[in-house]
Amino acid sequence: MRGIIGYLVTPFGADGSPDLDSLSKLVDHLIAQDIHGIAPLGSTGESAYLNDREWAAVAQTTIKAAAGRVPVIVGASALTTADTVTMCRSAEQWGADAVMVLPLSYWKLTDDEIFDHYATVAQAISIPIMAYNNPATAGVDMSPELLYRMYRDIDNVTMVKESSGDIQRMHALHLLSNGDLPFFNGCNPLALEAFAAGAAGWCTAAPNLIGGPIKAMWDAVQANDFRAARGLFLDNLDLLSFILSGGLPATVKAGLDLMGMPCGSPRLPLQPLSNADRATLANMLKLATT
Numbered sequence: 192m193r194g195i196i197g198y199l200v201t202p203f204g205a206d207g208s209p210d211l212d213s214l215s216k217l218v219d220h221l222i223a224q225d226i227h228g229i230a231p232l233g234s235t236g237e238s239a240y241l242n243d244r245e246w247a248a249v250a251q252t253t254i255k256a257a258a259g260r261v262p263v264i265v266g267a268s269a270l271t272t273a274d275t276v277t278m279c280r281s282a283e284q285w286g287a288d289a290v291m292v293l294p295l296s297y298w299k300l301t302d303d304e305i306f307d308h309y310a311t312v313a314q315a316i317s318i319p320i321m322a323y324n325n326p327a328t329a330g331v332d333m334s335p336e337l338l339y340r341m342y343r344d345i346d347n348v349t350m351v352k353e354s355s356g357d358i359q360r361m362h363a364l365h366l367l368s369n370g371d372l373p374f375f376n377g378c379n380p381l382a383l384e385a386f387a388a389g390a391a392g393w394c395t396a397a398p399n400l401i402g403g404p405i406k407a408m409w410d411a412v413q414a415n416d417f418r419a420a421r422g423l424f425l426d427n428l429d430l431l432s433f434i435l436s437g438g439l440p441a442t443v444k445a446g447l448d449l450m451g452m453p454c455g456s457p458r459l460p461l462q463p464l465s466n467a468d469r470a471t472l473a474n475m476l477k478l479a480t481t
Contacts, residue, residue: 192262192289192319193391195409196375197398198235200443202251203455209245211252213374213454217399218256220452222433224402227392230291232266234328240458247281254286262288264321265347268329270295272308276315283316290316291352294331302337305372306345310417313347320347325354325377335363336377342372352377352394361388374464379431383424386463396439400446401479423443431477437468445469 199221202213214231221229231253232238232246241249250265257263265287267278279290292312294305313320322341326332331410332355341348353360354377363382364374365388375392376385382393398405404427411420434442440457445464447454449472456463464472 192228192264194393195225195398195405196228196230196264196392196394197226197402198233198394198396198439199229199231199253200396200399200440200447200454201231201236201238201241201245202453203458204386205455207458209241209249210455211248213452214249214252215256217447217452217454218253221398221402222257222260224398224403224407226261226398228262228264228288229253230264230266230394233291233394234325235443236266237440237458237461238266238268239328240461246278250282250287251285264289264291266291266293266323268293268295268323270297270404272311275308276312279312279316279320283318287318289319289321289350291321291323293325293329294333295329296331300331302334302340305331305333305337306341309341309348310345310390313345318347319349320345321350321352321375322348323352323354323377324360327354327356335360335367338364339367339372342368349373350375354378354387355395356361356381358384358388361385361390365389370382380428381433382408382431383417383421386420387417396441397427397434399443400434400450400476401427401430404479427479430479433472433475437464437472442468442472445472449473449476455475 202208202210265282267290350373373391409422
């Protein structure tokens with residue numbers, strides 16, 4: 192699995208429940224950007240704010256709407272190993288191509304505890320696992336050494352999403368595995384550096400708003416034309432940074448609304464963009480599409 196993995200928001204209707212019709216349309220919209228995969232129920236998809244029934248509905252709707260056109264990587268993470276296993280088994284049963292597992296914990300976990308968590312999940316399913324390192328949201332930070340150990344010793348752990356914002360970790364993953372471990376960039380402002388470090392792809396919500404430039408950047412990297420990739424990156428860096436700094440669910444939903452694809456507001460306690468930030472985003476999108 193390589194390339195641009197587009198992250199979905201979870202649309203909400205007027206009653207506050209997931210709007211599954213809008214979600215299906217959003218899947219079509221993302222796939223139309225000619226990206227290489229889609230991922231529901233990550234941080235962008237507000238997975239932490241959904242109950243079990245809602246999580247299941249979003250996962251099933253996404254897989255059905257994708258209809259095999261691109262791989263679907265379902266975010267499946269819970270505080271306990273048992274609940275994570277249940278989620279991953281369900282995702283596999285529904286037809287997910289892979290699961291993305293973020294270690295969550297109230298208590299600080301040791302490396303051995305994290306390893307055993309992933310090993311137990313891997314033994315329960317047969318589809319690939321993307322190990323997701325995002326210490327800012329999970330409160331758990333997995334070192335490159337631990338991620339490589341899991342890739343080496345747990346058969347189903349086949350790739351890593353690195354979202355710490357530290358480019359040196361990507362270099363370390365490349366060196367530790369001698370280039371064998373596929374790692375995906377999860378930090379928008381690091382995209383160009385990540386590609387130079389050997390990233391297998393980019394997991395990003397940006398294709399919701401600027402799919403063309405994101406895909407063109409990837410194509411330029413594949414053609415070894417880093418001059419063109421750098422130009423595309425710098426042309427869109429302000430927007431890429433704004434999407435992240437404004438909070439992914441809020442900024443992406445605001446952008447989709449401005450583009451005529453309303454997805455509702457983020458779920459409380461998350462707040463929608465302020466009017467001032469919405470105006471800033473509107474100007475950025477105008478520049479990106481002219």
